[in-house]
C-alpha cells in the first residue's frame with residue numbers, strides 16, 4: 496500500500512484496513528463483480544484477490560458518469576472515499592463512495608455461466624467445463640483458498656518439526672506402488688510411468704535428511720468413475736527416520752491435523768464462514784485394529800464378502816462408530832493384512848500376517864495410508880521375491896537398504912479427499928481446481 500498525495504493507492508486494500516482509513520480516499524484495483532442499479536444510485540461490488548468491496552455510485556458525490564464500459568468482469572481502478580454504513584441487521588460496515596472508475600481492461604463477452612450470485616448454480620459438469628470463469632465466483636475460489644491453508648498448515652507444522660521439503664520426479668522407470676493403475680508414457684522410445692506416489696524417493700531421502708515431506712501431484716490410472724477418485728490428485732507425503740514405532744507417524748499426523756485445523760479457524764476464517772466448513776476439534780485420535788474393525792462391520796452390516804479390505808459402506812459405518820464412541824471425526828485403523836499392503840510395508844514381528852500400517856478415516860472415508868517400512872536389505876529382498884517381484888528391477892530403490900537405513904515410516908494424505916470432507920462435498924471433483932478423471936482432461 497502506498498500513499499500518494501493523501502490518496503491510498505493499492506491493488507487490494509484489505510477490508511480490515513477500511514475502518515482505520517475511514518474518511519480517506521483510496522484507490523482499489525479489482526474486477527467489477529456485480530452491479531445493482533437503483534433509481535438514483537448503484538451498488539458496485541469490486542472483487543479483489545480475496546474479498547468483495549462494496550462501492551456506491553451516485554451522481555451526488557461523483558463527477559464520473561456510469562457508462563456501458565462499466566460492466567461485470569471489467570478490470571477497474573476505483574477511487575472513492577471510505578465511509579461507514581450499516582448492514583441490514585444494523586452492524587457496522589465500510590464502503591467506497593465512488594469518485595471515479597477507470598476501466599483498465601474490458602471483457603470481450605459476458606460469462607457463459609452466472610458467477611456474480613452467491614454461488615454458481617449449474618451442473619457440476621458445466622461448472623468444470625467453464626472453470627477459468629466459475630473459479631472467479633467467491634464461493635468457488637474460497638474452496639481453493641482453504642485448500643491453500645491445508646497445504647500451508649502441513650508445510651509449516653512439518654518444517655517446525657525439522658522436516659525438509661523435497662521434490663521427487665514424476666516420470667519414473669518403475670511404478671512406485673505397483674499394480675495396474677499406472678499411466679505408461681513413451682519416453683524417447685522407452686516405456687516409463689507417471690509417479691503414483693513419491694514413495695520410493697521419499698524413502699531414499701530418509702538417510703539424507705532423516706525427515707522429508709512433499710506436496711505434489713501424483714497420477715493414478717483408475718479405470719472407474721467414482722465420487723472419490725481422481726486420476727491426478729495432490730498427495731501430501733512425509734517420511735521420517737529413527738522411529739521407535741509406527742505410532743510415531745500417527746502421532747505426527749495428529750499434530751499436523753491439529754495445526755491445520757487451527758490455522759483454518761484463524762487465518763482462513765472468512766473462507767470457513769463463507770463455505771460453512773465444519774472444522775473438526777481434535778484432541779486425540781482413537782485407534783482400532785483392522786481385525787476388530789472388520790469383526791464389528793461383519794456383525795453390524797449385511798453382505799460383507801471382502802474380508803481383506805473395507806468396502807465404502809464399512810468405512811462409513813466405522814466413521815459413525817468413532818463419532819458415537821469417542822466423539823471423534825477421525826479414526827485410525829491399524830494392522831492391515833500383509834497381503835493387502837505394498838511390498839515396502841513392514842510386517843508385524845509378532846504376527847507376520849499383519850503389517851505395522853494404518854489408514855486414517857475422516858468422517859467415514861479414507862484420507863491417509865501410512866506405516867512403517869522395511870529397512871533391512873535382506874528382509875526387503877526376501878519379501879519382494881515372496882511377492883513374485885524381481886529385486887533386480889528395483890536396484891536403485893534397494894540402495895536405500897543396502898547402504899544403511901534407519902527404522903522409518905511415513906504416510907500419504909490426499910488433499911482433495913480431506914478438502915471434500917471438510918466441506919461436506921459429495922463429489923471429489925468439487926475439491927479439485929481442474930480435475931482429471933476418466934472422461935475429463937480439460938480445461
Ligand code: AMO
Nearest residue numbers: 692694724725728862863864865905906907909912
Ligand atoms: P495410497 O495409495 O493409499 O497410499 O494413497 C494415499 C492417499 O491418497 C489419496 N488417494 C486418492 N485421492 C484421490 N483420487 C485417487 N485416485 C486416490 N488414491 C489415493 C487417499 C489415500 O488415503 N505410498 C502410499 C502412502 C504411504 O504409505 O506413505 C500411498 O500412496 O486420501
